[in-house]
Each structure stands twice: as structure tokens, then as C-alpha cells.
Amino acid sequence: MVMKVDPSKKWTGPVRPYDIIKEGVIAVVVVAVLAGGLSLLFSSPDDKAVTLKSWSNNNAADFVVTATGELAGTTTSAGYGAPYNHAGNGPTLGPLKLQDWVGVHIPVDPANDFVVKPLLMLNDGNATAAVDTWNAATVDQQTKWASSYADALGKSGGATSVADAKNQFGPVPGMVSSLLGMAKTGALDGALTTSETPLPTDFTKPLLFLADSEGYFADMASKQHLSGDQWGVMNETGSWPGQSWLWLFSFWYQVEPFKSSGNADTLVMTLMGLLTLSLALFPFFPIIRKLPYKIPIHRLIWKKWYARKL
Amino acid sequence: MSSSAQSVKKDKNWTSRLRKSTLETMEPQDLLPDNQPAYVASWIYVFGVLTIASLLMLITTGLILTLEGPSWWHISSVGHFFNSMHLWSVELFFVFMVVHLWGKFWMAAWRGKRTATWVTGVLAFGTSIITALTGYLIQTNFDSQWIATQAKDGFNAMGIGAFFNTLNTGQAILLHVALLPLVVGVIVIWHILLVRRKGVVPPIDNDSTIEGGAF
Ligand code: HEM
Numbered sequence: 001m002v003m004k005v006d007p008s009k010k011w012t013g014p015v016r017p018y019d020i021i022k023e024g025v026i027a028v029v030v031v032a033v034l035a036g037g038l039s040l041l042f043s044s045p046d047d048k049a050v051t052l053k054s055w056s057n058n059n060a061a062d063f064v065v066t067a068t069g070e071l072a073g074t075t076t077s078a079g080y081g082a083p084y085n086h087a088g089n090g091p092t093l094g095p096l097k098l099q100d101w102v103g104v105h106i107p108v109d110p111a112n113d114f115v116v117k118p119l120l121m122l123n124d125g126n127a128t129a130a131v132d133t134w135n136a137a138t139v140d141q142q143t144k145w146a147s148s149y150a151d152a153l154g155k156s157g158g159a160t161s162v163a164d165a166k167n168q169f170g171p172v173p174g175m176v177s178s179l180l181g182m183a184k185t186g187a188l189d190g191a192l193t194t195s196e197t198p199l200p201t202d203f204t205k206p207l208l209f210l211a212d213s214e215g216y217f218a219d220m221a222s223k224q225h226l227s228g229d230q231w232g233v234m235n236e237t238g239s240w241p242g243q244s245w246l247w248l249f250s251f252w253y254q255v256e257p258f259k260s261s262g263n264a265d266t267l268v269m270t271l272m273g274l275l276t277l278s279l280a281l282f283p284f285f286p287i288i289r290k291l292p293y294k295i296p297i298h299r300l301i302w303k304k305w306y307a308r309k310l
Numbered sequence: 311m312s313s314s315a316q317s318v319k320k321d322k323n324w325t326s327r328l329r330k331s332t333l334e335t336m337e338p339q340d341l342l343p344d345n346q347p348a349y350v351a352s353w354i355y356v357f358g359v360l361t362i363a364s365l366l367m368l369i370t371t372g373l374i375l376t377l378e379g380p381s382w383w384h385i386s387s388v389g390h391f392f393n394s395m396h397l398w399s400v401e402l403f404f405v406f407m408v409v410h411l412w413g414k415f416w417m418a419a420w421r422g423k424r425t426a427t428w429v430t431g432v433l434a435f436g437t438s439i440i441t442a443l444t445g446y447l448i449q450t451n452f453d454s455q456w457i458a459t460q461a462k463d464g465f466n467a468m469g470i471g472a473f474f475n476t477l478n479t480g481q482a483i484l485l486h487v488a489l490l491p492l493v494v495g496v497i498v499i500w501h502i503l504l505v506r507r508k509g510v511v512p513p514i515d516n517d518s519t520i521e522g523g524a525f
Binding site for chain 2: 006007008009013016017018020024030032034039042043046047048049050082083090098099103105106201203207208211217226236237240241245263265268280282283284292293296297301302303308
């Protein structure tokens with residue numbers, strides 16, 4: 001006979017012996033053996049962290065282009081907007097401007113913070129003179145100098161400096177080459193991490209600067225299949241499994257309309273928030289909560305139980 | 311005053327209210343059972359326990375990694391081994407949890423007033439994902455630097471990045487080592503107490519007239 005059961009009532013039917021503590025201990029041992037075995041077999045990846053020092057030594061041309069871009073205001077962080085500066089607008093969701101509404105909470109002014117202020121710490125006559133010229137000029141003039149130098153570097157095919165034949169770069173080449181020298185010694189890493197507190201735990205500035213690099217940082221990442229269009233953050237360096245549970249999150253960035261949307265970050269985060277909320281609400285959705293009845297996987301799960309009753 | 315009148319009156323004593331809504335909802339046999347309903351005989355039940363076991367392994371290896379600080383594992387082979395153990399325990403933790411999740415879905419395990427069990431499960435899933443992300447952020451290697459610069463855009467886009475700054479390694483370390491494991495731990499304990507209190511959900515019966523919706 002098939003029993004009718006009310007799942008909210010305490011079970012009064014047949015029972016079987018069970019040892020919860022023993023099962024728990026066995027599970028811990030099994031997981032310890034599995035994790036230990038996988039660790040011995042596959043270890044874990046550890047690609048060394050990069051620094052402004054390693055960047056400037058390995059790809060000086062890219063460093064120079066990026067630093068010039070900071071002065072010209074053309075890099076990602078120079079045009080980012082909230083929460084770093086007022087230089088741009090964040091992604092939106094219809095009328096919701098979540099990124100812009102929080103305002104500037106972590107002030108970062110790339111031209112000043114990454115280039116001008118560190119050069120003043122250098123205590124070098126040429127660098128200080130170049131910065132003085134820069135500071136005395138109008139913003140228009142500064143942008144003009146930096147943009148023309150950026151163009152010239154772009155056309156030079158990977159040079160770390162270009163001669164100012166037409167006298168149109170102002171102090172920019174001097175500033176950038178002093179900064180390159182500073183970065184190569186590692187002094188720039190120190191300058192950027194200790195600009196807020198003497199004992200650094202916050203790497204916002206050096207990381208934003210590095211993230212503006214297209215030829216070094218992003219290039220290393222795409223060689224490790226870590227770029228956004230390569231399913232980005234769910235991957236690990238090498239062939240180790242990464243955060244595979246982020247697959248659905250990464251997935252949206254691979255398809256339209258998200259792929260080509262300027263608001264992709266807000267759209268995908270909102271969508272994932274709603275999907276997670278829906279997962280929590282599965283027991284309330286009429287169609288979804290009937291699925292386990294329609295597709296009888298439970299017959300497989302409780303096979304022994306159903307076999308016994310029949 | 312008769313005892314029935316007393317029981318009708320709302321209990322104003324905080325202590326007895328707490329006792330009644332916690333300790334008195336469960337008997338010792340519910341908390342540490344030595345038998346189970348006969349239908350609790352399936353491989354699927356193993357995955358919840360395996361998820362707990364992986365979490366215990368994560369806490370243990372994580373605590374070992376705290377001993378000599380965040381750079382230890384880069385320079386010591388013992389440290390690197392425990393980092394590997396920590397990583398593989400995370401991978402196992404999520405595999406077991408996802409099998410558990412879908413198992414519970416196909417069992418419609420929210421039946422019979424078990425909605426809260428399902429919801430705390432989803433909470434455990436969500437907070438575990440955030441905890442794992444902060445873990446990836448504090449590797450202090452190239453991978454963590456890259457993830458930090460990528461993830462910041464997502465959080466900034468929601469206005470969260472101003473407060474949870476993925477580029478601030480110190481913040482990520484404190485969140486990953488202190489706050490978030492505590493939150494996951496509390497949610498998991500809550501989840502398991504709910505299961506023990508309700509008892510394991512009975513099978514979906516062929517002719518049961520009670521489809522047992524959410525409540
Ligand atoms: C850290 C993560 C989790 C842990 C450690 C955990 C652990 C457990 C354990 C030990 C049980 C007892 C029965 C069994 O193992 O089948 C259980 C039951 C349950 N879990 Fe989880 N779980 C987690 C996440 C989840 C998730 C993500 C969901 C679903 C969204 C979920 C839904 C449920 C439900 C509905 C039950 C009740 C089943 C019943 O009454 O028979 N759990 N969980």
C-alpha cells in the first residue's frame with residue numbers, strides 16, 4: 001500500500017539505524033584524502049605578482065605610452081568617473097545611475113597621483129623643472145602636449161622616447177622618462193602604495209595604473225586566457241580550475257545584448273542578483289515548484305524506498 | 311490564575327521565549343539522531359555531509375595558512391601544500407554543494423514547511439561565492455591582481471565598489487579571514503539546525519494528495 005504522507009508532520013513510519021557522527025567523521029576523512037591527493041597530484045598555481053618595476057623593465061615602451069595616456073587623460077582610470085574621480089560616467093540601468101550616485105569615495109586623479117606627485121618625491125632637478133612647467137600650463141595646453149606626444153609614441157613603433165623636432169611636447173617627454181627611470185628602480189611602487197598611509201595594505205593606485213596598461217598587464221592576462229571575452233574571472237592562471245561557479249556570470253558577458261553594451265557590468269550584476277533571488281524563491285514559483293513532480297528524478301533518488309513499497 | 315489562562319497570555323520573559331523557540335523545538339534525538347526514517351537511504355544524502363566536511367577542511371587549512379602570514383605560501387613548500395589543500399577543498403566544496411542543491415530541487419525538499427531550509431541554503435551558496443572571490447583576491451600573486459582589476463568594474467557598476475574595494479588587499483584579507491567565514495558558518499549552522507528540527511523530508515508519493523507547496 002502506498003502511504004499518504006504529510007511532509008510537515010513528524011515521521012512516524014519505519015526507521016533505519018543511522019550514526020550521524022560516524023557519517024560525519026567518515027566524510028571528513030574522505031574529503032581530507034581527496035583534497036590531499038589532488039594537492040599532491042596537481043598542487044596549485046602561483047604566478048608571481050607584477051609591479052610597476054617589472055612592467056617598466058619588461059615593456060618600457062608600454063609603460064611610457066600608458067604614463068603619457070595618464071597625462072593626456074585617455075586611459076581607463078583617467079576617464080573612469082565614480083568612485084575614483086569626476087572624469088566620466090559609469091554604466092546605468094535605465095534611470096538608475098548606481099555608480100555615479102555614490103560619488104567620489106576613493107579619490108584617484110591619475111595624472112597627478114601616478115605621474116606628477118611621484119616625480120616631485122624624486123628630488124631630481126630636471127624632473128622638478130618639468131613638473132613646474134607642467135603645473136604652470138593651462139589644462140588645454142597640458143592635454144595638447146600629452147596628446148601630441150602620445151601620437152608620436154604611437155607612430156614610433158615601440159620607442160621609449162621621441163625627439164621633439166617641432167617643439168610640441170612641452171615638458172611631457174622629460175616627465176615621462178623621469179617616471180620611467182623611477183619605475184625601473186622600484187621607487188614608483190613605493191611612492192604609489194605609501195601615498196595614503198605609511199604602512200600600505202591598499203594597492204588601489206598601482207593596480208589602477210597597471211590596469212591601464214594594454215601591452216603588459218592585459219597582454220599577460222590574455223595569454224593566460226583571463227580576459228573578459230575569454231570567460232575572464234572564472235578562469236585561473238595555467239590550466240587549474242578557477243571559480244567555475246561563476247560560469248553563469250561570465251556567460252552573460254559572452255552574449256548579446258551584454259557583450260557589446262556599455263552598461264554590461266550593471267546589467268549582468270543586476271541580472272545575477274535577480275536570478276539568485278529567484279533561486280531562493282523557487283518554492284514559491286508555481287511552474288518551477290511543480291517540475292520535480294513532472295520530471296520524476298525523485299524516483300531514482302528514492303529508488304530503494306519506492307521499490308520496497310511496491 | 312489557571313494554567314490555561316497563563317499559557318494563553320503572551321510570554322513576556324525573554325529567556326523563556328528564547329528557550330521555547332530554540333531548545334524546546336528539538337529533542338536530543340532530533341539533534342543527534344541514531345536512526346532515520348527508512349526512506350533516508352540514497353547516495354544523494356551524502357552530499358550535504360560532504361559539503362560540511364569540505365567546509366571544515368577549508369576552515370582548518372585556512373587557519374593553518376594564517377599562521378605565518380599572507381606571503382608564507384609563496385616561499386615555503388609546506389605553505390604551498392596547505393594553499394593547494396585550501397584550493398582543492400574549495401573546488402570540492404562547490405561541487406558537493408551544487409550536487410546537493412540540485413538533489414534538493416528534484417526532491418522538492420522545500421515541502422512541509424521547509425522553505426526556510428531552502429532559503430538558508432541559497433544564502434549559504436551566495437555568501438560562499440563572495441567568500442571565495444575574496445579568497446582569490448588575497449592570493450597576492452598575478453591572478454589576484456588581475457581578478458581585482460576586473461571585479462572592481464562589476465562592484466563599481468552597482469555602487470558597491472566605493473565600499474568594497476577589490477583593489478584594497480588589506481580589506482579583502484580581513485573580509486576573507488574574519489568576517490565572511492563567520493557569516494558562512496552561522497548560515498550553515500542555521501541551515502542544519504532547521505533540517506534537524508524538521509526531520510528529513512519524506513519522498514514524493516505517487517498518490518499523495520498533498521503536493522505540499524511551500525508551506
Ligand atoms: C554550505 C553549503 C551547504 C551545506 C553545508 C549544506 C548542508 C546540508 C545538510 C548536511 C543537510 C542534511 C540532509 C542532506 O544532507 O541531504 C541539508 C539539507 C538541505 N539542504 Fe543544504 N547545505 C548547503 C547548501 C544548500 C543549498 C545551496 C541548498 C539549496 C538551494 C540547500 C538546500 C537544502 C534543503 C532544502 C535541505 C533539506 C532537505 C530535507 O529536509 O530533506 N542546501 N543541507
